Amino acid sequence: MSKHDSNVIVGLDIGTSKIACVVAEASPDGSIDVIGIGKHPSRGLRKGVVVNIESTVESIRLAVEEAEMMSGSDIRSVFVGIAGNHIQGRNSHGVVATKNGEVTEEDVTRAVDAASAMAIPADQKILHILPQEYIIDEQDGIREPIGMSGVRLEARVHMITGAVSSAQNIIKCCNRCDLDVADMVLEQVASSESVLSQDEKDIGVVLVDIGGGTTDIAIFINGAICHTAVIPIGGDHLTNDLVIGLRTSAREADVLKIKYGSCMVEMIGADEQVEVPSVGGREPRPMPRQIMAQILEPRVHELFELVKSELQRSGYEELIAAGLVLTGGSSLLEGMVELAEETFNGLPVRLGRPQGVGGLVDVVSSPIYATGVGLLLYGQRYRQQTPHKHPSQSQKGIWHRMRRWFGDTT
Ligand SMILES: Nc1ncnc2c1ncn2[C@@H]1O[C@H](COP(=O)(O)OP(=O)(O)OP(=O)(O)O)[C@@H](O)[C@H]1O
Ligand SMILES: [Mg+2]
CATH class of the missing domain: 3.30.420.40 (ATPase, nucleotide binding domain)
Structure with missing residues (x-):
């Protein structure tokens, strides 16, 4: 069927x-x-x-x-x-005069178009234009501008481009x-x-998606995305550290990491042992679980320090009242939430499940x-x-560009 x-x-x-x-x-x-x-x-x-x-x-x-x-x-x-x-995110804004003293759908389209009319490198294309807020005359913080009175409409957007x-x-x-x-x-x-919940996005939150190859970041303030970044470290680096530190194969190291791994040494009892399979047909050997955590903790700490630097660079550090939400497969590693809380000096941290x-x-x-x-x-x-409300193609121009771009490959 x-x-x-x-x-x-x-x-x-x-x-x-x-x-x-x-x-x-x-x-x-x-x-x-x-x-x-x-x-x-x-x-x-x-x-x-x-x-x-x-x-x-x-x-x-x-x-x-x-x-x-x-x-x-x-x-x-x-x-x-x-x-x-290769992904790049930047904030931009565009201003237009409204045609009849009242904001129409067409005015919004023109304002967003103006905001996205910036020079981007020839090898990059626009992926998303995500409206953040509209400003009508002097009034800011408007999310639904259509139908409001005013002569000057400004659109603030976060524009994301990719190779x-x-x-x-x-x-x-x-x-x-x-x-x-x-x-x-x-x-x-x-x-x-x-x-993420709408409340979290409204009061300010950082999404940290820790996958296998990369850690992807998105910062939301006032309900809208305002910063995106990619850190080229993920769970695979943790696995590789275990391969070297425990002298075992990548497959076994990944299994050991998922089953017994932790990034908080202090959460592990001194007597906890794991069996590490050896490579080359040698006998498996016992090993204190704390040793695995001693290998994983510094790497995860380094990753969170990089997230912290990115947050400082973004300029939104003081505005994320809802703290961090960790997701992606590597967020399941034991101790992740605790170590993030420690690194981010008490900011709230939670695990994000779909x-x-x-x-x-x-x-x-x-x-x-x-x-x-x-x-x-x-x-x-x-x-x-x-x-016009589509989160990516907020105006027809982009949609046509995307279409042409898709068409380029066929
Ligand atoms: N329970 C677990 N504990 C620790 N690590 C885990 C656990 N489950 C999965 N992982 C790790 O999560 C990573 C995969 O996560 P995910 O599926 O989110 O990645 P991905 O989306 O394929 O990669 P990316 O987003 O980086 O392209 C692997 O490194 C895997 O070892
Ligand atoms: Mg992923």
Whole structure:
């Protein structure tokens, strides 16, 4: 039996460690139920960027097939994530005069257009233009300007650009699996849809998505995104440190990290032992768990120090009353929340699990699925909203540019 296509939304998270394909069915009331999941180890990426098309295509195909089997649907179109340190975010603003003394949809479009009319490098393309606020005459902090009186309309936006080649490679991989790309979404923008509450975004919060290859950051103030960044350190670095420190294979080190790892030495009893498999056919050997934590703690501490520097650089350090929300697979490492609290001098820190969907909730409630579920929620919003409110293509110009960009690859 095949599910009715127009009600099905699919999020495809092409991560450095895994490809996750999450399928959901949308109800007329706007709620969405997860009906299938496919997950497969990812082989063709480095630090969030596709470096091997063949391997990536193969992994996507297997994840999508699994999700199709589970959901009983035929997947043709996906909302896909994009990440990597080629991504750049900047704040910008544009001003226009309103035509009739009252703000119309067209005025908003022109203002956002003006805000995005800045020179970007030739090898970069606009991914998102996310409106932050509108200022009408002298009044700031306006989120819904249409219909308000005023002669001068200013739009403040956060503009996110990415390398054309990276985006084209993602589209190429999807097309090779017979999948259309409905939209491409920055991974931390997607994750923020599924793990952050509106309250947190309003009072100021930092999303920290710690994956396998990278740690992706997004800062929200007054309900809008105002800073994005990528730190090229993730769980794979922790695994590599264990490979060297414990002299075992990468596969075993990853298993040991997930089962017994911790980044807080003080949380581990001195008598706790683990069995470390050796390489080259030698006997497994016992080892105090504290030794693993002594290897992992400095690296995670270094990562949080880098997040802290990024926060200071952004200039929003004093404005994040809701603190940090950690998500992504590596946020599951024991001691993460505690070490973040310690590093960020008592700022609130919590683990972010995907929320806001029904259906197979137990499976997708792991932070590993933050991006996959976020892509679904983003996709649902995209279907529901009128073009000018679309969080990415807030105006027709961008939509046309995106279309042309997609078209470039075919
Ligand atoms: N319980 C756990 N404890 C510690 N680490 C974990 C746990 N579960 C998964 N990980 C680690 O999380 C990482 C994968 O996380 P995730 O699936 O979010 O990455 P990804 O999205 O594929 O990568 P990226 O976002 O960097 O491209 C791996 O390094 C894995 O070892
Ligand atoms: Mg990820």
